[in-house]
Amino acid sequence: MTLPPPGALLRGALAAALVLALGWFVGGQAMLGRIDPALLLPLWPLPLAALAWTARRASRTERRAAFGVAIALTLIGQALLAVWLAGAFPWLQLVLSAVGGSVMAVGADCMVQAARPRGIFRVLLIAAAILGWFAAAHGLLEIAYRAPAPRAVPVTMMTSLPLRWSGGDLAAMLAEGARDDPALDRIARGGPLRLVDSLADHPLARGDALLLAHPPALAPRDLVAIDAFVRGGGRAVILADALSGWPPRHPLGDPRNPPVTSLLTPLLDHWGITLAAAPNAETRPIAVDVGGARLRLFSAGRFTQVPPACVRIAGGHLLHCRIGQGEAWLVGDADMLFAPLWQPQPRWAAHLRHADTMEWLDARLRGADARGWLRPLWIGAAAD
Template sequence: MIAMGRCLLILCLPMLVLLSGLPAVLHGGQVDAMRWAWPAMLILTSAGWIMGRARLKLTLWISTVAAGSVLLLCVVAAGRAPPPWPMLLLLVIACAAGAGGAVWRSRWPLAFGLLAVAGLAWFVGRASPVRQVADRPALAVITALPLFWREGELGLTARTDALIVALLRRRFDVQPLDSALSPDLRRMGLLMLAQPRGMEAGELVAIDQWVREGGRVLILADPLLLWPSTLPLGDRRRAPPASLLGPLLDHWGVRLAPAETMGEGRHFLPDGSLLTSMAASRFEVREEHCRPEASGLIVLCRIGRGTAIMVADADMIDDRLWLADPGRPLLPQQWSADTPALVMHWLGQSLSGERRWVRSEDDLVRAVRWAALAGILWAGLGWMWFGRVKRPIASGQMAAVEREIGSK
């Protein structure tokens, strides 16, 4: 009965490890092997302690199987292999934790050292927040969205940065502007136009000239803005419900089409990045100097000596669409889309680290099914190979054997 109980425990261990990391995956959609680090450490340490030192080889086998099951889940769910470094760290954590639990009763100093190795591996592989760099280029922002203030409030207390702006300040010297005719724009090389209010012809001409002289502009133009607002319809403080940059885009040979859907959309770019939109549209390109991407959701144009990147959605920078935990916006592990990293990339700055995402619900279900099945099968093989431990013969039994041999 005890042997059957241990066998059942061993067969279930890979599935227990798999299920322990699923809540974090479901919360944000990221497939990160280090999400399983702490749960795997606790589960495998306990399992090693239960099986004991006599089954150390079996414990190491099960720890390797658990890490391999996580790898299989990550590959199937994301449609591509995860980076090797996190998987190697997870393997070290699993084996060190399992072995540490197995030898704890007989050699606790060694067990303590193994658990310390597992903790150190977790510390090395943990996610680090986006840090502020010393050399930050100036970025001008013209927008009607509440990115620098709280809607419906007046005075200095209304000044506050949206979470996307807080992240951009880590890479840029962000400076909001009221008008494209501001002399400050002439001293900057970067501009973000995020659903601005209606501009005069002189402002549109100034932006066109600024780009042709070498400026780089990111335009978020939304034909159907669904940004939540507490202000009543018609209030002048609200952002325009549709983009008013049509004349400028038409001058560059681009037309913003009407919104094709009212719901949320997930768009995987060619490099694997994920962009989440709300009631997004697409651009119709008429000039060769513009190149569409993601079925026209994004357009890259070469205007004179400058560059214009356009996205047919402004809701995308709303933190509700890219952030899983509003309390930790600086931690990429808590994002639900690559939006901040993409905005920085379009503006000429990079963000270290690569995130992998669940492609669809069906892919996640398939990944869990195959990873659990593979883990159970390989755990069963380990039980067959290493599960039976030869028990030493007691002294009384040895004496009886010797007397029996002597009588013969």
Template sequence: MRTALLLAAPALLLLLCGMPALFRTGQADPLGWAMAALILIPASAALSLWRGGAHALWAGAGALTGVLTFVWIVAGRAPDAGAALALAAIMLVAVASGSLLPRRPAWGIAIGLLAAAAIWWSGREEVRPVAGPKPRLAVISGLPLFWREGQGGMDARADAPIVSVLRTRFDVNPLDSALSQGMARADTLLLAQPRGLAGAELAAIDTWVRKGGHAVVLADPLLRWPSVLPLGDRRRAPAVSLLTTLLAHWDARLLPPDSLEEERRFLAQGQLLTIAAASGFEIRGPSCRTEEEGLIATCALGRGRATLIADADVIDDRLWLADPAKPLQPRQWTADTPGLLTGWLGGEALARPRGWLRSEAELRAAIRWAVLAGIFWAGLGSLLLDRRGRGGIASPRGKSSEEKG
């Protein structure tokens, strides 16, 4: 029983120490337990001293099994293979470091530093700009995507986090009007909750799309984006979508919001969107079809196409980013919004797929099964391994029979 408890303890401690990272972003990512893996160094040192190196290795394997079991169940999908292998390598190095510490401290410390370096490297995942020319992306929006609200002059110029991400895949060009020259040169258009557009501008957008353009339209029936500007200030983004005429021309109608609350919405392919006061589209013609219970509509228009999203709040960094200062680090994302928007716009993929905490029910089930897996593994180890701890210190019960003789 004592051996089983010693073998199970590292797995349970590791699982608990990785929980803060899970709750901070909602990402069920094996590498979220990379920093917590350092606890295997003292745990392996103790096990190696008391029982032997085989026990330390067995406990490390059990800890890895527990984490991967937890991640699989809580996200409802298999962990990313690359992330799982990286965590396994980090944990193996940590176990080796702890196992060597009692006998060869210098080697143990050196390998421990290697584990720390591997953890630091695993946290360097970042979205980097693509090489070569980028597609030209025109952006027409009333949202504060290129300036800070409440400031003026040069101090007001600043990219919102979502724009920082888009610049890695596109040549982003903000436009004040759809009649400008930049519109004619654009490969893709992002139309995000714009202010009232003149009839000529709406006609220009429709013509541009039908000639082969690709537009992504974020139309919000009730914008929840916080603003420091007073009500009535014309610099504020429109509280409701002003694209009714254009959408109707494309055979789509934006419905009123179903709820005023934020909602974590999992799409059919498993990606996560956090939406606020979103609704859906009603299709009134053959040009468009809806997806994701009406949240998204795709329209074939002449030689071009349009992707309609019934929420503009989705690109508010408060709904997809844990640290506003680090938009290019996928480990800081709390939703798949950057990757989804980039994909809708036709850009290259940003990062590997993420697993997400789906619900409290999955969390409880994942904890239960991970603990059971750890207990089973520890019990199996106590039966298969030498309980007297070969290679460890002498049994406290006294001398062996040979010494007594």
């Protein structure tokens, strides 16, 4: 086996180091807490164009060797990081990144070696190609990470959180228009959604799903309706926040604000469940992994006493319970719906999400656990 020339090895190694650094610091891996090799796809052009330019006077064989070394070392580095930081070997993402890097290497070499155009026109052509590749790669990743639409199961929701008409006071709504919170918009995109203030007055139909997101104090007849719905075969997700960190819309002490702590204790007691207080010293969100999905919680409580029909998950921050003929997922936090904890940055790039919160909710409420071709590789993810 013949080793590549020293010049090709050095150029290739430097290009690989640049790709890995760009992926970590610019491509979103550090910011998002993900080690996806696919996030390198939009970043190939700049390092490979620089490699093509520095090697423009080398032989064709040496240039090919330099590109091969750059791509191989990048993929090896990403594979090692993925195994080390996420405990997974993302072969599909590595293949996608390898194909993208190979195509970009051929294109960069051809543009640099071409006789025309020359001077500033060649620079403009290369810059246009880099920008075009960047946009096209993000478009491809948007498709690859997108999960199929869930079944349009009707969801009934009760909440005290300021999700509806979240523009602020009346003057702000008149000036800017009333708008719903991003979490409410995202849940409604999955199918019919209705917000009610009483389940006794607005009973659920068979096949509906129930979402209790830190509701206000409920009348006994509503608690009875919830219990009967779940025991009769219903599906429910219950966010019982032990210490709400949701930014209040009204002055402190105003009863229109969400309650500070969960008021679902009578229902939880009836099911034999105890929600412990959240730690007061928590100053930043925590990440928990549930069935391969990443949730970000803030000041979350833990379920300490649970019946045999419930399974504690993520150290007790979540429960999965079989109650009668139905099932309920309980989370000791409602701040997980707060948009900055899950929305992608920038917002147009859904594949650059901070958490799988909304995808997880869709799966629990509407029974669809489908995933896209690619899935995020969360750093520090561990089996439940």
